[in-house]
Amino acid sequence: MAQKLTLKKIAQDLKVSISTVSKALRDSYEISEETRKKIQEYAKQYNYKPNSIALSLKNQKTKKIGIIIPEIVHHFFATVISGVEHVANEKGYQVIICLSGESFDKEVVNMEMLANGSIDGFILSLSKETMSKQDFHHLREVINQGMPIVMFDRVADDIPGDKIIIDDVTAASEATDFLMRKAKKNVGILSTVDYVNVGRLRTQGYSEALMKRGVEVNQDLILKIEDIDHCDELIEKFIDNNPSLDGIVAVNELFAVTASKILTRKGKRIPDDVAIVAFTDGMLSKYSNPSLTTIGQNGYEMGGIAAAKLIDRLEQDQKDEERYETVIVKTSLIERESTP
């Protein structure tokens, strides 16, 4: 149980001053060859590592970034974190994770916990509750203290900070058009309630695609689901109410795979009778039966970009460059068995 080695202890053991040790370890010209060697060897032998807390305090930089997301048990968020972690580590940063569990209060508490010096900057995706409340005072507070924020996926438009998003409208439009090109005449959409940005935007893209081809938007073909845990009944009713339905755009994997299952049970063939395109290229799409054609959101890439942007901002010292950027990450349509 060797006590953790510090400069002070090395100094005592070698009968020199703390400053000498510090300088020797940083190869300062002020220290003689002889003393330097001695100190460096001693440090190496006993595996000295500078205490990062002390460094943080001195430098007023923690080399840590905080990330707050609604859930981690969610493939998309997990990939984003993976991307963040990779880039951050590469640049010598560590990642602290907090989960809001889709709760506004937890999001606020977590931000306060992290903003008291624990980290240098934030990456976050807002909770559903925050989106519906449109209350962003906690973000403003943090920003006022000079801490940069990068938001991804679920962003607050009028908050000063970089944003990494996908073009939901275009992506949904392309997905819808893709189905129509496959000769599907009655394409519906399984979406979420409108206060969730992605739900609203994807529904919009869906509508735009229809209109571009001169197809009238039929509200019966739009299902907005609030409670994801009980989507089964809603989707089943939706399917029963729309017997002519032959194409589905789903804003997430779960809706898609649920629909797929219900359809199969009802004797419909996929993709011949009904084709399906899902957002989020996760495990479910890849391995479900039939596998699903999806719109990949490239979460890993998003995470990487978010981390790179944040760290850039942290390491450029002139703050005058106050232009915030919104990066739109390309989506990719991955064709699988659920479309012809």
Next chain:
Amino acid sequence: MAQKLTLKKIAQDLKVSISTVSKALRDSYEISEETRKKIQEYAKQYNYKPNSIALSLKNQKTKKIGIIIPEIVHHFFATVISGVEHVANEKGYQVIICLSGESFDKEVVNMEMLANGSIDGFILSLSKETMSKQDFHHLREVINQGMPIVMFDRVADDIPGDKIIIDDVTAASEATDFLMRKAKKNVGILSTVDYVNVGRLRTQGYSEALMKRGVEVNQDLILKIEDIDHCDELIEKFIDNNPSLDGIVAVNELFAVTASKILTRKGKRIPDDVAIVAFTDGMLSKYSNPSLTTIGQNGYEMGGIAAAKLIDRLEQDQKDEERYETVIVKTSLIERESTP
């Protein structure tokens, strides 16, 4: 861009000393009612929050725990983190995450990065490479410095620290027996190579279950897969080579769902012709078609237990209680469509 408020600034503004401010904010009896009120109100108005880095340095405690796992894009690990985070936050701790990506070197580097004062203790699940090398010097080093370690799932038996595992042998045995009770006569297992603990133990449990019922273990019915990315071909060959196969135990979801797909394609009916039980109760099992009967590893619970154990150890000051515990978390068999 208000500068972050410190004790010093409050002291200057209110023309008192730093110590007075500190004491006033901690409700010390040494400070007069009047001064205390004044300081507390000022602090509240300008939203003073003590700097956590300074506190860490002073107290020699960071109130942070580090967690190193192979991958985060993996349902089981994600649930564990979720459990860790929940319990940790409840007790005022934050969670720093590092990913080893199944690489020994990255695991070592990450541990060194965290062990220099960033955290108070570790929770980890070892990388595959570490397991195959059986090189645990990095763990020993950290422990020697007095930092407690809690391992889960992939643990190193002879390292002093708490361990949270499931009883793989029993779980696999129960799964196998479950299939046999369903009148399956030729049950095989899709496993991993032996240096992965869980693979070895689950294979052992499988064999024990057979032997208990007087069935001879047939090596042809045991498939050990090394490269998870190309499991398709191996599994297909395995199925072709064993035409009488009517039950499968898979050590993870992916193997199970892959087998399920191949079997379906070959015209076999699940569960009538072949029944399947998978380890890991994740998205795939729940939503694949047919849904899979699984052995839930209760990752959320494991994470919670790991966090609680670690924090307990951190907060008990007398180190004499050096008895390390191995907690065996109960698995749960969740019946779905892939078994009769």
Next chain:
DNA sequence: TGATTTTACGAAAACGTTTTCGGCTCGTTA
């Protein structure tokens, strides 16, 4: 030899806390 520069090191401040201890100003008591 005396003056000046170079070499090599140490003292101290700073980052933001908490806490111990010392001390000043009252009012109370002998």
Next chain:
DNA sequence: TAACGAGCCGAAAACGTTTTCGTAAAATCA
């Protein structure tokens, strides 16, 4: 009135760094 005890507050140390500045001794130069 002198001594003493509250009551109230500030100075300083400590946590582990880095860095600026000061300075003694040694080396160089005139």
